[in-house]
Amino acid sequence: MQERVAMGGNLQEVEQKVNRDLLISVTGSVPKRFWVAVALMAFLAAAGFGAAGYVVAQGLGATGLNRPIMWAFFITNFVFWIGISHAGVMLSAILRLAQAEWRRPATRAAEIVTIFSLVNAMLFPIIHTGRPWRTLYWAFPYDFGRGIWPNVRSPLIWDPSAIITYLTSSVLFVYVALIPDIAVARDRTTGIRHQFYSVLALGWRGYPRQWRLQIIAGFLLSALILPIFVSVHSIVSWDFAVNQSVEGWHSTIFAPYFVIGAVHSGVSAVVTVMIILRFLFKWEDYIRPEHMDALGRLLIVVAITWFYFFAMEVTFGLFTLENAELGLRSMQFFETPYSTLFLVFIIAAFFFPVPMWMFKNVRRSFFWMTITTISVNIGMWLERFLIIIPGLARKQPLSFSWSTYAPSVPEILMVVGSFGFVGMSILLFAKVFPLIPIYDVKEGEILRREMKIGKVTIPAVIREE
Amino acid sequence: MAKQDNGRAKWSMVVDSDRCTGCQACVVACQAENNIPLNEEDIFKQRRAMSWIRIERYWEVPFEYTQHPKKPEDAPFDQVKARFLPILCQHCENAPCEPVCPVFATYHNDEGLNVQVYNRCIGTRFCANNDPYNVRFFNYWEPGWPETLRNQLNPDVTVRSRGVMEKCTFCVQRIRRTERTARKEGREVADGEHAPACVQACPTDALVFGDINNPDSRVSKLSKDARSYRLLEDQGTEPNIHYLMKVDPFLTEENGHE
Numbered sequence: 200m201q202e203r204v205a206m207g208g209n210l211q212e213v214e215q216k217v218n219r220d221l222l223i224s225v226t227g228s229v230p231k232r233f234w235v236a237v238a239l240m241a242f243l244a245a246a247g248f249g250a251a252g253y254v255v256a257q258g259l260g261a262t263g264l265n266r267p268i269m270w271a272f273f274i275t276n277f278v279f280w281i282g283i284s285h286a287g288v289m290l291s292a293i294l295r296l297a298q299a300e301w302r303r304p305a306t307r308a309a310e311i312v313t314i315f316s317l318v319n320a321m322l323f324p325i326i327h328t329g330r331p332w333r334t335l336y337w338a339f340p341y342d343f344g345r346g347i348w349p350n351v352r353s354p355l356i357w358d359p360s361a362i363i364t365y366l367t368s369s370v371l372f373v374y375v376a377l378i379p380d381i382a383v384a385r386d387r388t389t390g391i392r393h394q395f396y397s398v399l400a401l402g403w404r405g406y407p408r409q410w411r412l413q414i415i416a417g418f419l420l421s422a423l424i425l426p427i428f429v430s431v432h433s434i435v436s437w438d439f440a441v442n443q444s445v446e447g448w449h450s451t452i453f454a455p456y457f458v459i460g461a462v463h464s465g466v467s468a469v470v471t472v473m474i475i476l477r478f479l480f481k482w483e484d485y486i487r488p489e490h491m492d493a494l495g496r497l498l499i500v501v502a503i504t505w506f507y508f509f510a511m512e513v514t515f516g517l518f519t520l521e522n523a524e525l526g527l528r529s530m531q532f533f534e535t536p537y538s539t540l541f542l543v544f545i546i547a548a549f550f551f552p553v554p555m556w557m558f559k560n561v562r563r564s565f566f567w568m569t570i571t572t573i574s575v576n577i578g579m580w581l582e583r584f585l586i587i588i589p590g591l592a593r594k595q596p597l598s599f600s601w602s603t604y605a606p607s608v609p610e611i612l613m614v615v616g617s618f619g620f621v622g623m624s625i626l627l628f629a630k631v632f633p634l635i636p637i638y639d640v641k642e643g644e645i646l647r648r649e650m651k652i653g654k655v656t657i658p659a660v661i662r663e664e
Numbered sequence: 665m666a667k668q669d670n671g672r673a674k675w676s677m678v679v680d681s682d683r684c685t686g687c688q689a690c691v692v693a694c695q696a697e698n699n700i701p702l703n704e705e706d707i708f709k710q711r712r713a714m715s716w717i718r719i720e721r722y723w724e725v726p727f728e729y730t731q732h733p734k735k736p737e738d739a740p741f742d743q744v745k746a747r748f749l750p751i752l753c754q755h756c757e758n759a760p761c762e763p764v765c766p767v768f769a770t771y772h773n774d775e776g777l778n779v780q781v782y783n784r785c786i787g788t789r790f791c792a793n794n795d796p797y798n799v800r801f802f803n804y805w806e807p808g809w810p811e812t813l814r815n816q817l818n819p820d821v822t823v824r825s826r827g828v829m830e831k832c833t834f835c836v837q838r839i840r841r842t843e844r845t846a847r848k849e850g851r852e853v854a855d856g857e858h859a860p861a862c863v864q865a866c867p868t869d870a871l872v873f874g875d876i877n878n879p880d881s882r883v884s885k886l887s888k889d890a891r892s893y894r895l896l897e898d899q900g901t902e903p904n905i906h907y908l909m910k911v912d913p914f915l916t917e918e919n920g921h922e
Contacts, residue, residue, distance in 0.1 A: 258826040259787075260804040265711035267798050269789035328787040329804075329827040347768065347784075355766035355788055443760050443899065444796035591793065596896070597751065599720035600798040602711050 213644050216484075218383060221633045221640070224480060225384045225392075229630065233479045237630075240623035247616010250609035251326050259329040263607045267600055268591045272610040273327035274438075276617055278583045279464070280320035281362070281435050282457070283576075283621075286465030287313025287369055288428040291376075292421040301493040303643045304485045304635045308476060308625075309469045310373045311634065315624040316468075317366045319617050324358070326613070354437045361434040365427050372420045375413060378403050379638040432461045439586065446527045447590040452515060456508040463498075463505045463548070464579035467572035470494050472625060474569050476634060479626070485635050488563035495562030502553045502575070509549075509582075523596055531589045540581050548578025673853070674776035675834050676876035677863070678886040679750050680908040683870035686719050686748035690862030690871065694752075697835060697861035699821045701807035714801040716832040717752040717862050747910065750871065752862070753778060753799045753832035754895060754903035761791035761800065769829070776876075776904050777834055787827040796899050800831045834873070835860035855881040876904070 223229065254261045264271055290309035294302035325334045349356045382403035385396035403409060436457035439448040450456075470491070477486040516524050531537050552571035561567040588604055628634065649656050694700065694717050703713040724747045725739035755778045762770050762778065769785040772778055792800040806826040809817065817823065820837040824830050842858035855874050863871040874883035883906075886892070891909040894902075 258805050259802075260710070260712070260826075262804075264802075264804065266713075266801065267792065269792045269802060324788075328789075330787060333786040333827065350763070350766055350768045352763040353766040353790065354764065355790055438790075441764065442794045444794050594796075594798060597720065597796075597798055599718075599722070599751075 210645065210648065214641055217637060217640055217644070218387070220482065220484065221635050221637050222384060222387060224630050225388065225633060230479065230481065233626065233630075236475075236479055237623060237626050240619045240626060243619025244616050244623050245619075247613045247619060250612035250616065251322075254326065254609050254613075255329070255331060261607060262610050263605050265602055265604070267594045268588065268602050268604040270327075270587055270591065271604055272584075272606050272614060273323045275580070275583045275587055276614050277320050277323040277327070278435055278457075278587075279580050280316045280323070280617065280621070281432060282461035282464045282579060282583075283316040283468045284313045284320065284365070284369075284465065285428065285432060285458070285461035286469040287311075287372075288424050289462050289466060290469055291372070292424045292428065295417065295421045296425075299493075300643060300646070301490050303639045304482075304490060305469060305473060305494070306639065307373065307376065307636050308473050308634055309465075310369060310376070311625055311628055312465070312469055312472055312621075313369050314366065314373060315621045315628070317362060317369065318624075319621050321359075321362060321366075323613075323617070324355075354434065354441055357434045358438065361427070361431045365431045368420065368424050368427060372417075372424060375416045375420060376636060376639075377632060378413060379405070379410075380633045380636060383637055384633065429458060432458045445590040445594060446521075446523045447516060447531070447586070450512055450515060452508060452512050456505075456512050459501065459505045459508055460579060460582065463501050464576050466494065466498055466501060467552075467575040467579075470498070470568055470572040471576070474565050476625075476629060477565070480629070480634075482635065485640060488565075491565065491568050492559065492562045495556045495568065498572075498575075499553060499556050502549060502556075506549050506553075527589060527593055530593055531585055537585060537589055541585060544578045544581035544585060546578070547574045548582060672774050672877070673875035674877045675755070675839065675904070676776065676874065676883050676887065677752075677834070677860075677905045678872040678883050678892075678908060679905060680870045680872070680886075681747070681749060682891075682908060682911045683868045684719070684748045684750055685868055685870075686721060686746065687867065688719055689865040689867055690717050690750060691715050691719065693861040693865035694832075696816070697818055697821070698833070699807075699817050699823050701803075701805075702809065702813075707805075710804075712802075712804045714803075714830070716799070716801070716830075717750055720749040720751050722747045722749065749907075750862075751797060751799060751895070752905070753834075754797055754901065754905045755832075755834065757902035757904065758900060760794045760796065760899070760901060764790040764794050766790070775839075777836060778831075779836070780829065780831055780833065782822055782824050782828050782830065785828045787829065789829065791829060796896050796901065800829055803828050803830065 224233075262271070262273075287310040290302060291306035295306065325331045328334045351357075378399075378401060381396050382400040382405065385393060385400045388396060433454035436453035439445070440450060440453040442448045473486050473490075476482065513528065516528055532541055552575050555561045555567065555571050561571070592602055592604060594600065625634075695702075695715065698716060700714050700716065701707075703715065707713055723736075724745045725736045726743050728734060729736050729739040755776060757772070757776070759770075759772065759778050762772060765771075766788060767784050767786055769781045770778065770791055771781075787802070789802055792798075792802060803824050803826045807823065818837075820841070838858050838860060842853050846853045846857075853875075855878060859873040863873040872882050872886055874881040876884045876887060878884060886908065887906040889908055891911070892906045893909060894906055897903075
């Protein structure tokens, strides 16, 4: 599915236009609506951090947690943001290895979404413990000198290991791809900003050897990051799947089910972010309907695979014919308020967006892609909520301790604030660094050039596959 | 995972549900002995009340009301019986709560006790999720006592701060005290020499505590009783607490007895 839509003019003009447009955030002035968006996001983030401070100061009594619902909004949000972070690898590593042309403008946005949602996700388990200063003792730096080692049987040890590995490799991945663009920014700035970019550009001059190393590093990191792509969310799913005592959690299908669910929500989030950035930075020439079209097709495949795993998870649960499992499922599907949430979840995550994406006009419409992808993420947030809460609320079989859960105001603020924090971080990153890979877009343009020899038109550059 | 006999005592308990009257004396005794914060009304409404031992009350209806199309709630009230089940930490040999703790704040010691190390706990609450008996309690608030109760606190027991998981210890402070006394006097700990607060307070002698490795102790004899069973045995947790079934004098083969 290659569409050869090249920009007008000769190559030099195109390159100048690309530099001008994509570096506008760095060298020129950004539209006013950019700062309005940053201010809004910062306000939400501040509310979230304020709520977190309140919870830490007051103790977890300020939340809606109780016994036996010991995990709720914080963990839901943690799983949700880890899920969003899967977009980065999915879009850039896999599509880079597969050499999909249309990925070019999307990759860095996806990687940045990955990094900031990972950072954001890591905050939640720390706040969740109620005494964050104690959590540092658990994860970093661990005091091995006293001979007390972490319990490697616990999924909560696997979690930070997987997530920190993922974060490190994602940062490296973004940085390697960013070096040529930082060099472009370095050459077009003065003063303190020039020095800042000079340090980060690592002496990039664009020599062939440097390009070769950069490309090899990019490919190697893409390949190395792929196992992490599978492992991170599998490990997050084992936080639940190793629980023998919570009905509806101890399912062996959780790992692939969570991974594909993460891709579903992550790719949707990247589409949303790309459309917002296109609006804020006026990147109409770079993020075009055909990109939305391609992402929409990818989303259809991902969503249907996810639905298959969802259906299998329910089927496996019901297949046991255990009273406890049947009771839990009937509560998830038929008892208020979970029945309402379930209906919203399944419609928002699957039955509304997927038929919509079947239409080419929807896939090529920025408005409808925004609506459908936001809808997917509302649904996927509820999916995590519906996995975590009902199982704990009806912890079988000692029915004496059954409980219910209602989130408190600080918990809701923190969930809202997490969106603000990620949004603000992405926008500020886009102000400092070009969020559409400049060299990648130029490369795409070169590959799209055609030349006429006699009566035949052939590609100007032939790439070795 | 049967416990090997390592020459140490293995503390165990027998709960005779036939003798339990549901009086909750054990609950109060435990509360006083172990410095458990007061369960005031608002704490209770938040569903964060703590009681290391609790009496679960279930209603038992005649057998035919458990069969479709009859419903349990239609049973005539004079045939409905209240059943009491004291539930405390089962000190499982194969405890599900232990492997999930990332910092070893809960582990199994060589006397069969499932031990909680308060100052190592960081509050992930994973153990509470993986605990099928719901006997782990989290300090959501910093515990506080009225001024008049200050001197009531037990000096042998830590006061837990907020953010810490806690649960029944089998009154380990009492076990240690008796062991110390016995060692000082150069003798073995005798059966029934010490007991947790709940056992001591039980007016009907429904709770029996002792060393199950000692074949002559009351606990090891009672645990071999025909009525003996363990709670949620199908979960494979190998609990250290043995329950004795309720004896129903009116139960015959016609009304549901197997």
